[in-house]
Amino acid sequence: MEAALTDIPWALVAPIILLQFILLLVALIDLVRIPATNGPKWLWALIIVFGNIIGPIVYFIVGRRTQ
Amino acid sequence: MSQFTVLFQKEWKESVRSLKWVWIPIVFILLGIMEPITTYFLPQILESAGNMPDGAVFQLPEMTPGQIFGSALGQYQFIGMLIIAFAFSGLVAKERKNGTAAFLYVRPLSYSSYILSKWSNSLLLLLASFVVGISASAYYIHLLFGEFSLAKFFGMIGIYSLWIVVALSMTLLMSALFSPGIATALSIFLIVFFPMIDGLILRYWPWTPWKLYSYAAMLMAGDAPNADLWWTIAIAVLLVIVCVTLSILIAKKRAAKVTL
Amino acid sequence: MSGLIYVEGLTKRFGNETVVDDVTFTLEPNTATALIGPNGAGKTTTLSMLTHLLEPTSGMVVVNGKANQDFRNKIGFLSQYPKFYGWMNPLEYLEMAARLSGVEAKSARHESEKALDFVGLGDAKKKKIGGFSGGMRQRLGLAQAIVHKPTFLFLDEPVSALDPLGRRELLNLIKELQHKTTILYSTHILNDAEEMTDQLLFLRKGKLIEQGSLTDIQQKYEEAHYEVHFASVEDAAQFVDASPLPAHQENEQVYISINEEQPAMQQVLESIVHSGLPVNKVERARASLEQIFLKVVNGK
Numbered sequence: 001m002e003a004a005l006t007d008i009p010w011a012l013v014a015p016i017i018l019l020q021f022i023l024l025l026v027a028l029i030d031l032v033r034i035p036a037t038n039g040p041k042w043l044w045a046l047i048i049v050f051g052n053i054i055g056p057i058v059y060f061i062v063g064r065r066t067q
Numbered sequence: 068m069s070q071f072t073v074l075f076q077k078e079w080k081e082s083v084r085s086l087k088w089v090w091i092p093i094v095f096i097l098l099g100i101m102e103p104i105t106t107y108f109l110p111q112i113l114e115s116a117g118n119m120p121d122g123a124v125f126q127l128p129e130m131t132p133g134q135i136f137g138s139a140l141g142q143y144q145f146i147g148m149l150i151i152a153f154a155f156s157g158l159v160a161k162e163r164k165n166g167t168a169a170f171l172y173v174r175p176l177s178y179s180s181y182i183l184s185k186w187s188n189s190l191l192l193l194l195a196s197f198v199v200g201i202s203a204s205a206y207y208i209h210l211l212f213g214e215f216s217l218a219k220f221f222g223m224i225g226i227y228s229l230w231i232v233v234a235l236s237m238t239l240l241m242s243a244l245f246s247p248g249i250a251t252a253l254s255i256f257l258i259v260f261f262p263m264i265d266g267l268i269l270r271y272w273p274w275t276p277w278k279l280y281s282y283a284a285m286l287m288a289g290d291a292p293n294a295d296l297w298w299t300i301a302i303a304v305l306l307v308i309v310c311v312t313l314s315i316l317i318a319k320k321r322a323a324k325v326t327l
Numbered sequence: 328m329s330g331l332i333y334v335e336g337l338t339k340r341f342g343n344e345t346v347v348d349d350v351t352f353t354l355e356p357n358t359a360t361a362l363i364g365p366n367g368a369g370k371t372t373t374l375s376m377l378t379h380l381l382e383p384t385s386g387m388v389v390v391n392g393k394a395n396q397d398f399r400n401k402i403g404f405l406s407q408y409p410k411f412y413g414w415m416n417p418l419e420y421l422e423m424a425a426r427l428s429g430v431e432a433k434s435a436r437h438e439s440e441k442a443l444d445f446v447g448l449g450d451a452k453k454k455k456i457g458g459f460s461g462g463m464r465q466r467l468g469l470a471q472a473i474v475h476k477p478t479f480l481f482l483d484e485p486v487s488a489l490d491p492l493g494r495r496e497l498l499n500l501i502k503e504l505q506h507k508t509t510i511l512y513s514t515h516i517l518n519d520a521e522e523m524t525d526q527l528l529f530l531r532k533g534k535l536i537e538q539g540s541l542t543d544i545q546q547k548y549e550e551a552h553y554e555v556h557f558a559s560v561e562d563a564a565q566f567v568d569a570s571p572l573p574a575h576q577e578n579e580q581v582y583i584s585i586n587e588e589q590p591a592m593q594q595v596l597e598s599i600v601h602s603g604l605p606v607n608k609v610e611r612a613r614a615s616l617e618q619i620f621l622k623v624v625n626g627k
Contacts, residue, residue, distance in 0.1 A: 012210070013108075015203075016100060023093050030086055035413075035457055053097055060090045061153045073426045077412075084414045166410030170471060173378045173404040174427045175397065322380050327371060327406045327483065 024048060027056035036065045070177045074184035082192055091150065095196035098142040099204030103135050107211040132208045132215040133288035139204045140227060140287075143197065144262060144280050151193065151234050152254035158185045159242040159318060160250045166326040178319045186239055186311060193231050198224060215287070223287045226300070230279035233303050234258040236310035243314040243321065276303035330356045330391075330401075330478040330509030332377075337386035339372050339533075346372045348533035349386070354479075354526075359505045361520035362513040364530035365624060370513035373530070374483050377511070378404050398479075400429050403472030403508075407484035409464060413457030417448055417467050420456060421474050428475035442470040446500055462493030469500060473508075480504060482512035486519060498522065517616040529623045537623045541616070548619040553583045553595045556608040566602050579607075 027048045031037065037044055044063045048055045082088055105112070159182070162168040171181065201224060208215065237257045241250040265277035273295040282296050332354040339347040347369040354360055362370050375381040377388060379399055390398045411420060421439035430438055443452050446466040451459075459467065465485070472480060485501065486494040502523050504510065514520050520527065527544055529537040537544065557563040557579050567576045572594065574583045583595055592611065599606055 012207070013104060016097065016104065019093050019097050023090060023097075026086060026089050026093075053094065056090060057094060057150065060086060061150070064085065069432070070427060073423055077423055080419070081412065081414060166406075166408070167412055169380070169404075169406060169410065170424065171427065172380055173399060173402060174424070175400045175429065176427065323375075323382070325380060326410070327375065327380070327408075 020053060023053065023056045027059050030064070031059065034064060037063050038065050039063070071180040071184055074180050075188055078184050078188035082188060087154065087192060091154070091192060092196040092199055094150065095143070095147065095200030096203045097200075098146055099139055099200035099202075100207050102139040102142055103204060103207040103211055106130060106135060106138070130212060131288070132212045133219075135208050135212055136201075136204070136215070136220075136223065136287040137284035139201065139208075140223075140280060140284050143200070143227070145259065147197070147231075148234060148259045148262070149255070151231075151238055152251060152258055155189055155235060155238050156242050156251040156254040157247050158189065158239060159314070160245060160247040161242075163321060163325050164247055168325050169327050172322050172325050179315045182239070182243070182311065182315045182318055186236065186314075189235055189239075190232060193235060194228055197228060197231060201227075219287055222292070223283045226279055226283040226286065226296070229300060229303050230276065230283070232307055233276045233279065233310075236307045236314075240310040240314045240317075243317040274298045274302050276306050279303060330354070332479065332509065332511075333389040334377075335387050335389070337373065337376060337388065338384045339369075339376060339381060340384045346533050347376070347383075350530075350533075350535045352526075352528055352535060352538055354509050354511055356509055357506050358525040359510040359512070359523050360526040360528060361524040362511060362528045362530060363515070363517065363520055363620060364513075365515060367532075368530040369533040370530055371483050372533075374404075374481050374511070374513060377479075378402055378481055400475075401478040403475070403477035403480045405465075405468045405472040405480075405482045405485050407488050409468035409471075411456045411459075411464065411467065413455065415456055416453050417443055417456060417470070418452040420467070421470055424471040425474045428477075430475050438474055438476075439470075442474040443467075445473070445503075446470045447496075462489055462496065465489055465493065465497055466500070469497065473504065478509060480508045480510045480512075482510065484513055484515070487514065487516060494519070517620055521616045529620070531624050544619060545616075548622055552612055553591070554608070554610045554612050555581045555583065555595070555599065555606060556610075557581065558605040558607060562604045566599075566604055569602055570598055572598055 028045065031041060031044055031048065044059050047063075048059050051058060159168075162171075205215075205220060234257075238250075238254040241253045241257070244250070245253065262277045262280060265275055266281070276299060278299055282292075282299060286292060286296075334353070335351045337347055337350040338345065350369075350373060352360075362373065364370055372381065376383045379397060387394050390396060390401070415423075418436075418439055421442055422435045425435040425438050426432060440449070440452065443449050446469050448463065448466055448470065451463065456464070456467065465488070469485070472482070482501070486497050489497060498519060501510070501512075505523055521541065524541055526540055527538060528535055539547070555563075555566070557566060560579055563576050563579050563581050566581055567574050570581075570583075572583050574581050576582075595609065599609065
């Protein structure tokens, strides 16, 4: 199994990890700065961190309150 | 024209400040590049998961670049369309419901500028995200699966972009017609669910705009464009014009529904 | 442009419910008119029709001699709870408002800053509206209503949602616009109406049941009465017992109602002298707008 992991060319996979990380970071920074969200902020933090790609997407669509 | 400029600037600022210009391009790039990478590394992934009996040789069918493009488009067709339905079905309906539109409606508002500013700004964002995403996908496909025809690639981008225009125009019309919740539900039906069943219920009618996705994928997989494709494109353009025109007329009619 | 509006037979039905029923009135140029009535009387519906948000079922609106024309470029409108784009700042918002109402691009910035200074938001012009208090939002709402220098200002319950301080601030601002703009505002707070009005319109169940200037209406509904302040409660009681005039007592005060035809003050003074009791104050009292309102609305 360890051999299989080293077989993966990380240079190819790195952009995915990097983009996911940026998405997560942008969502979290926005969550901290936004005055109010639909639902408790701590819940959104959990969704963003543990929701893979879908977490930040769901946050941007339904979590942000702009009014 | 000056009203269009003012309203377009407003839509632009809103999409920048609500971070749509950050998260939608990122998600569209991820959708584009995950498909070729996961397909390519599927054997290793399965192996490292450890479910393989000792000595078993795992043989996956050889995939062509065209097939990978097809499954990448499939990602846009599902998650991409869900994003359009959820993030853009409030464009008109939400402003009307939460009361921010009252401030526009009590002025000598040009309804065509109002609708077109939202339409064009949303399309700019979506098409830019799609082109960047599918190009990133193309880079990986070229790297991992080999050469493909650039002409067909551009053809695919063109056809699928038209589908995005159709999808957004229908979403906008739903937003102009209904309250936010209903607009979202109907948009999901029209652009996420209906394309899945279109092949079944409208099987013998090859010209529905819901088949644009299939045409885009087929083109990349090797089929030459035929008359059915051109008819579908013509009908799709017509549908877009109808949706946008109706949205403008309905935006005017719905003045009474604006929350004060 | 002078700001004259003549409204005739304005009617709005939703299904078979008549919300505004055959309303006729005139707004003279540069006057302030208060639209008074309990909740659900049809005030907001009337204003919505004037601002073109609602199509009247029947009736006409004549603006400066022209009937049923779109005059939205001449209107400024403020609602009870104006809603803003929270991600914008006031300056951006006002520039957009000004340009949509036809102000040219090159003067929009200047006009916006002027309007913001007028409502006292000059210092907050670059702050996000999302963080504004109710009072600030209402002042911004007034700024967006006047930034394009409208001939008509329609205000729907402009101060009802504010605390006393905010209400005072906004009322003072609106009063500065009085006699420069044709103002029509709805309210159910009568003190506000009393403070700033050239004409009163009373709405009840969609019908215009009374209209006129404050003094005209006061005279019409006035029930003359006199207030006599005695030195003590006992004196007041003694006076009421002996009084030939209809009187009732509240603590040291005695209220005497008298028909206008009689030489009233004289009678009151005579009866006081006759009683020989010490008096602090005698006053001819006017009906407050609130008393008139209750009378008009209850249809007495």
